[in-house]
Every structure is written in C-alpha cells, then in structure tokens.
Amino acid sequence: MHGFANPARFLRLARWMTPLLLVTGLVLVAGSLAWGLFYAPADRLMGETVRILYIHVPSAWLGMGGWTTIAIASLVELVWRHPLATIAARAAAVPGAVFTAICLATGSIWGRPTWGTWWVWDGRLTSMLVLLFLYFAYLALANAAQKDGIGAGSRVTAIFGLVGAINVPIINRSVVWWNSLHQPASITMGKSAIDPAFLWPLLICALGFSLLFGGVVLARMRAILADFQAEARLRRRAQRELATGRAMSSVEGAAT
Amino acid sequence: MNEGLDHWPFVIAAYVIGIGGTLAMVVWSWIAMRRAEARRDAAKGRK
Numbered sequence: 001m002h003g004f005a006n007p008a009r010f011l012r013l014a015r016w017m018t019p020l021l022l023v024t025g026l027v028l029v030a031g032s033l034a035w036g037l038f039y040a041p042a043d044r045l046m047g048e049t050v051r052i053l054y055i056h057v058p059s060a061w062l063g064m065g066g067w068t069t070i071a072i073a074s075l076v077e078l079v080w081r082h083p084l085a086t087i088a089a090r091a092a093a094v095p096g097a098v099f100t101a102i103c104l105a106t107g108s109i110w111g112r113p114t115w116g117t118w119w120v121w122d123g124r125l126t127s128m129l130v131l132l133f134l135y136f137a138y139l140a141l142a143n144a145a146q147k148d149g150i151g152a153g154s155r156v157t158a159i160f161g162l163v164g165a166i167n168v169p170i171i172n173r174s175v176v177w178w179n180s181l182h183q184p185a186s187i188t189m190g191k192s193a194i195d196p197a198f199l200w201p202l203l204i205c206a207l208g209f210s211l212l213f214g215g216v217v218l219a220r221m222r223a224i225l226a227d228f229q230a231e232a233r234l235r236r237r238a239q240r241e242l243a244t245g246r247a248m249s250s251v252e253g254a255a256t
Numbered sequence: 257m258n259e260g261l262d263h264w265p266f267v268i269a270a271y272v273i274g275i276g277g278t279l280a281m282v283v284w285s286w287i288a289m290r291r292a293e294a295r296r297d298a299a300k301g302r303k
Contacts (some may be wrong), residue, residue, distance in 0.1 A: 018289075022282060029278070047262035055274035098281045105269040105277075106286040113261045199262065214281060226292035235297040 002254075010084055014218045021215030036201040043198070050198065052110040058206040059103035062213050063131060064168050066096020067161075068163060069217070070138065071168075074161035087156050087228075089161055090142045091220035095213050097135035104128055115181050124182040129168060134164045141226030155226070157189035 034055035043050035073089035075081055107125070108118045115179065120127065138160060145157045175184045 022286070026282070033271070033275070037267075048267055052270040053266050055270055090293040094285070095281060098277055101278045103276050105273045109266050109270045109273070113263055113266050158276065209278070212278060216282060216285045217291040223285070223289040223292040226289070226296040230292070230299040233296070237299075 006176060007084060011222070011225070014222055016217055018222065021211045022217065025208050025211030025215055027211075028204055029212065030208075031204035031214065032201045032208055036205065040201050041197055049110050049113050053198075054202055054205045056103060056106040056110060057202060057207040059099045060128070061206060062098060062209055063100030063103050063128070064171055065210075065213070066092050066133060067134070067168055070161040071165035074158035077158045078162070081196060081228055084225075086158070087221050087224045088217065089158065089225060090146075091217045093135055093139050097132065097139065098219055099209070099213070100128065100132045100135060104132060108133050109250065111125060111181075121180060122180040123178035124171065127171045127174050131167055131171060134167060136165065142196050164207040208209060222230045 014221075040051065040054075042048050067094040070089045073085045073092065076085035077089065083133060104125075107128075112118050138157065141157045141160055145154045151185075154192050174180065175182050
C-alpha cells in the first residue's frame, strides 16, 4: 500500500484509469438504466415506481460508501501521514455528497406514490439527511484546512472524517433498530429477496455507478494534486526571484 | 401504493435528477482536473 502513496506512481496509474473507469461506468449505467426503464417488468405492489430504485439504491450505497472511503483514508492519514490519503479523502467528499443528495431526492419522489408522503422523520431518512449535512461540514472544513496547506487543519478534518463514520452503521441498522416506513434490507451478504428480473439491472447499475464514483474520485485527486504542485512551483519561483532581487540590490549597494 | 397517481411522471423526475446530477458531477470533475493540470504545466513552463 505504501508504494501507491507515491504521487508519481499514482499519477501513472490514474492517467489511464480515470478515462477507463468513467467511460465503462457511463456505458454500464446507460445500458442498465435503459434495461430498467424499458425492459424490466413493473412490480406487483410498487407498480412502475420500482424503476426509481435502479437509481435510488446505488446512490444510497455510494453515499455511505463515500463516507466509508473518507473514514479509511482519514485513518491512513492519521496513522501513516500519507499526503495522498488526505487528497483521497477530500476527493471522495463531493461524489459522496452528490450521491447522498440523489438518494434523498429520488427516495422522496418514490415515497409520494408508494407511501403517500414525500418525507417522514424516521430513522433511515433522518440518518441519511444527517449524512448529507456531515458531507457539507466536511467539505467546509476541508476547504478551510486547504488554505493552511497539509498541517494541523488537515488532521482536524481527518478526525472529523473518522468521527462522522459512526453515522454509517446507524444508517445501515436504522430499519432494524427503529419502526420505519422504509423496508428492511432486501440484499445482504450473499442473499437477496429480490426477483432476478429486478436484481440483474440493479446490480449492473450499481457496478456502473461505482465505476463512475471511482473515476470521479481519481479525477478530483488529480485536480487537487495538480493544484498543490502548481502552487509549490510558483512559491519556489517567487522565493528564487526574491533571493535574486536581494542579491542584485546588495551588489548595487556595494557598488555605490 | 397510491392507485390514483400516474407513476410515470415520478419515474421520469427521478431519472432526470439521478442522471442529470451524475453527469453534471462527472463533467465538472473532468473539466476541473484538466484545468488544474493545465495550470500545473503552465507553472512548470515558467522557469
């Protein structure tokens, strides 16, 4: 793992992996959503609204996956002080927040015809909304820390990333711990209560969205890394020019 | 399930938000990456 923390090695990998993940993800998402929208059957109870789940469920997984990525990268940053872990955590925050927002919006749209309401303050929906607010707070903290460079502010952001991870198991278990309109998990490790006619487009869609998530994280990591490198080069250049200017003025002072 | 509602407007709204949000994020991240790498290369060029 330490080998991948080398920025030059990371860039060599990311240069070909970013377009590969994005293009493959787009193809899989387009194909599976067309499958879900036009070829998958309507559900006996949910009717046509079952098609919303091909977007809602992968978004929910990736919203939680985004914070899990932040927590793991924050732990690596705090324990091994890898600068790339800091960058990875920051890069995962935006796609995580976007997928959480999509999950909340599509869930609300699904809830109106299915439950008869846009929103209920139950455990699953509320903890997912808390996750969105945690993402906003993390992004604000990370932006403030970025102005100070990678230092004490970055460690505060990493600690927040770790502490916020407590919400992920709460979201996961919320339908078990509290009474909820939201149904319990239909897919668990190695088991599924979903008919294959719905399951296959859902799994392919989840794979496609996951590849897009990975591609966006790599693109954002490259952007953050390039910004750091450009800033470091400009700073070195300014210091060189300052040193040259001082030397010139001291030579001129000695001559007069 | 509410039998009186036409489901398709809800399905279309969810797909527009889901696909639109995802595409906007992908395009924004790609453009931000290209711009940042161009800035870095420009800084490298100015010796």
